[in-house]
Each structure stands twice: as structure tokens, then as C-alpha cells.
Amino acid sequence: LISVDELTIIDILTRRSYSQRREIAFEYEKRSKKDMITALKGALSGSLEAVILGLMKSTAQYDASEIKGSIKGLGTDEETLIEMVCSRSAEELVEIKRVYKEMFKKELEKDVAGDTSGDFRSLLLALAKRDEPSNIVDYEKIDQDARALYEAGVKRKGTDVATWITIMSERSVPHLQKVFDRYKSYSPYDMQESIRKEVKGDLEKSFLTLVECFENKQQYFANRLSEAMKGKSAKEKVVTRIVVSRCEVDLMKIRTEFKKLNQKSLYQTIAEHTKGDYQKVLLSLCGGDD
Numbered sequence: 332l333i334s335v336d337e338l339t340i341i342d343i344l345t346r347r348s349y350s351q352r353r354e355i356a357f358e359y360e361k362r363s364k365k366d367m368i369t370a371l372k373g374a375l376s377g378s379l380e381a382v383i384l385g386l387m388k389s390t391a392q393y394d395a396s397e398i399k400g401s402i403k404g405l406g407t408d409e410e411t412l413i414e415m416v417c418s419r420s421a422e423e424l425v426e427i428k429r430v431y432k433e434m435f436k437k438e439l440e441k442d443v444a445g446d447t448s449g450d451f452r453s454l455l456l457a458l459a460k461r462d463e464p465s466n467i468v469d470y471e472k473i474d475q476d477a478r479a480l481y482e483a484g485v486k487r488k489g490t491d492v493a494t495w496i497t498i499m500s501e502r503s504v505p506h507l508q509k510v511f512d513r514y515k516s517y518s519p520y521d522m523q524e525s526i527r528k529e530v531k532g533d534l535e536k537s538f539l540t541l542v543e544c545f546e547n548k549q550q551y552f553a554n555r556l557s558e559a560m561k562g563k564s565a566k567e568k569v570v571t572r573i574v575v576s577r578c579e580v581d582l583m584k585i586r587t588e589f590k591k592l593n594q595k596s597l598y599q600t601i602a603e604h605t606k607g608d609y610q611k612v613l614l615s616l617c618g619g620d621d
Contacts, residue, residue: 335374337608344386345615349579352387378567378609382616385575393576394419395431398439402446409451409533411572412443416455417540418551420504422464450492451533457500458541468506476502477513480525485518490529499541507545549581553588556597565604570613578616586621596621 344352359367368387375383385393394415401411419427431439440459447455476498483494499507511522518525526538543551552573559569577585589597598620601613 341612381571382612391426391430394427407446413537416458417537418544421461454496454537457496465503466505467503473509473513476510481517484529485525504545549584550588552585553592560600560604574616590621
């Protein structure tokens with residue numbers, strides 16, 4: 332790519348699916364004898380580059396890279412790690428773990444374990460360990476689980492975090508939705524308020540992310556996007572991560588939730604908080620105004 336036409340790159344790559352983008356990369360290489368990703372890296376920079384290179388990965392590859400990035404080097408980016416592990420379904424995590432091993436020749440769980448500690452580590456590992464995604468609701472256990480959550484937290488002094496971790500990592504989402512509903516008949520606070528009262532720091536953020544996603548995952552992402560675009564300029568890393576990682580999963584539903592929350596569309600909000608080619612690429616991925 333000698334002269335870079337960013338608009339053409341944006342236009343072509345954002346309006347295709349991942350498998351079509353792979354096809355394009357294959358054709359590009361055949362014709363120019365050059366690797367398209369290397370060419371894109373050379374031609375682009377900054378936030379635009381981050382989005383375009385993200386689009387050249389599958390959803391699971393992108394998620395795996397983001398997790399790797401959050402624990403690489405000095406210090407952990409807990410915010411990213413929490414978002415990536417706690418908002419992904421058991422099914423998504425099974426695929427992310429497989430791809431992580433393929434890409435980095437390491438076990439995701441080992442890397443996470445080496446970089447975290449205490450209850451926070453136990454929770455993340457319990458979530459990463461889930462194997463078979465299920466949708467089973469065990470009606471016998473709903474009441475028992477709700478009471479166990481209450482007795483492990485709000486009812487006693489201190490928190491029996493292990494019980495919370497077990498229930499939240501070993502039950503299906505539809506089951507937990509019913510448990511949280513039943514929980515309100517035992518506890519004066521709902522599950523989210525209880526978490527805020529009982530635990531702090533990364534553990535609090537992790538449990539909240541989990542519960543928000545169990546209750547309404549797309550609303551969780553819509554919330555994260557609103558927070559990332561509260562100030563004058565957007566927190567670009569967060570916006571990029573959510574838009575790129577969800578654009579082939581549930582971005583349309585996130586758009587709907589965003590509009591409900593903010594009385595303003597995601598499209599307009601991005602337009603107001605970003606500029607230049609970065610703005611163009613996000614708006615194109617966003618797909619339309621609501």
C-alpha cells in the first residue's frame with residue numbers, strides 16, 4: 332500500500348463478515364505476494380489501526396488477545412480482564428481457551444492464575460473452568476441456592492465468598508436468573524446491592540459484571556459504552572474493545588439497549604465523542620442510527 336486510502340480500507344473491511352475479511356486477505360496475498368496484516372500495520376496507526384487489526388481476528392482470537400494483553404508485562408489491567416472473563420458465556424470461554432492455547436502456546440487458566448490472587452483469582456478460575464454450557468434450570472435447587480447466597484453474605488458477619496463463587500460459576504444463566512429473583516424474598520437487598528455491601532475492589536467488580544450479564548448482557552455492554560463516552564473524549568480502548576468484540580455477536584441488541592438507557596443512539600454518541608478516521612470506522616461498524 333503506497334498511498335493509503337483509509338476510507339476505502341474502512342469501507343471494505345467494516346462491511347464484511349470475518350470470513351469475508353479472511354478471503355480478502357487471502358486474495359490480497361495471492362496478488363501482491365505480501366501479507367495483508369503486515370501491510371495494514373505499516374499503513375495505519377493509533378486507534379484506527381487497533382480497530383482494523385482487531386477485525387482481522389475472529390471473535391475468539393480477538394478476545395484471547397485482549398485477555399493476553401491485560402496480563403502481559405508489568406501490572407495487570409484488571410478492568411479488561413474482569414470484562415473479558417466475567418461477561419463471556421461458558422460457551423464463549425471454551426472457544427477462547429482453545430484459541431488462546433493455539434495463539435500463545437499457553438493455558439489461559441495458568442496465565443490468569445499467575446497474575447491474580449485470593450478470591451479474585453478463585454472466581455476467575457472457576458469461570459474459566461466451566462466446560463459444558465448448559466441451560467438447565469434445576470427447580471429443586473432454586474430456593475436452596477437463593478437461601479445459600481443470602482446466608483453466605485448479607486445474613487452473616489463477613490462473606491463466605493466460596494459459596495458465592497460455587498453457585499455463580501456452576502449454575503446455568505436461566506437458573507441463576509430465577510435464583511436472583513427468589514433471593515429478593517430472603518434478602519432486603521437485591522443481588523447487585525448485596526455484592527456492593529459485601530465485597531470490594533476487583534472482586535466486587537467481577538461479581539457485579541457477572542450478575543449484570545446474567546440479568547441482561549447487552550445492557551451491561553451498553554452501560555460500559557455509556558461510561559466510556561461520558562467525558563469530553565471517549566475512552567477509546569474500551570469503546571474499541573466492545574465494538575470490535577461484539578460486532579459479530581450482539582452489537583445490534585447492544586444498540587437497542589443503549590438507546591433505552593440514554594435516550595440517544597449509540598451512533599450519535601460515538602459521533603459526538605470521537606473524530607477522524609476512528610470515528611468513521613466505529614460508525615461504519617455500528618451500522619446505523621436508531
